[in-house]
Amino acid sequence: MTNIERHQHILEQIEGHGKVHVLDLCKLLNVSSVTIRKDLKTLEEKGLLYRTHGGATAINPYTMDRTVFEKEKLFAEEKSLIAxxxxxxVDENDSIIIASGTTVQAMAREIVPIGALTVVTAALNVSLQLIKHQNVEILQLGGLLRKSSTSVAGLYAESILSDFYCSKLFMGVDGIDVEYGLTTTNAQEAHLNRKMMNVAQKTIVLADSSKFGKRGFGRICPAEEVDVVITDPGIPEKSAMELEKMGIQVIIVGK
Incomplete structure (x- = not known):
């Protein structure tokens, strides 16, 4: 088989499955892993795929940091349904943590509290949505304010969390890769989210389908450490199945 024929087979596999693995291609094409890696490098240089650890994908798996003002315009309808x-x-007389991101901001907008509600949050935009409710007590975490996300991060915010324990954490992410885990574009924010998970009984992830198969710079946790994922019908079927195999409840809204 010539180089061109191999490259064509690789591209066909990516088109059909969305991603490929080096070892699978070795078996399929009966060549060494060195040859496959050279093929993937050549195809990436031509802009035909993106190399990942152990394989390649059709779309860029790495997310870039964007401001909340840009993000809130993306997948707005899906985010609204998820929110x-x-x-x-949110239960009556609940105590919850709301992390940062445009989807959790949309969630805060949708909350109609029953009884007294206590909310611990890192996000200023979340607090501004909830401040209109007289029966919502807001504990705003302090620390270094990230202008792109209008939320705080850092050791000061993390230290305050150790004084609380809440029923649920509602968390937005920048990427969900079933193999790598949940990520965000900022390492400090990822670390704070991890601390939030430690003081919450249940972790609920709000993520539109564009987040699947993506990776951000900061790793929050392995996928199996969350309890619920709320998303839209665009989620890859394989991702949904793999999450459910881990015992995670996958809620698909807007079907």
Missing amino acids: RTAASM
């Missing part, structure tokens, strides 16, 4: 479902999971 509404998440807000319905």
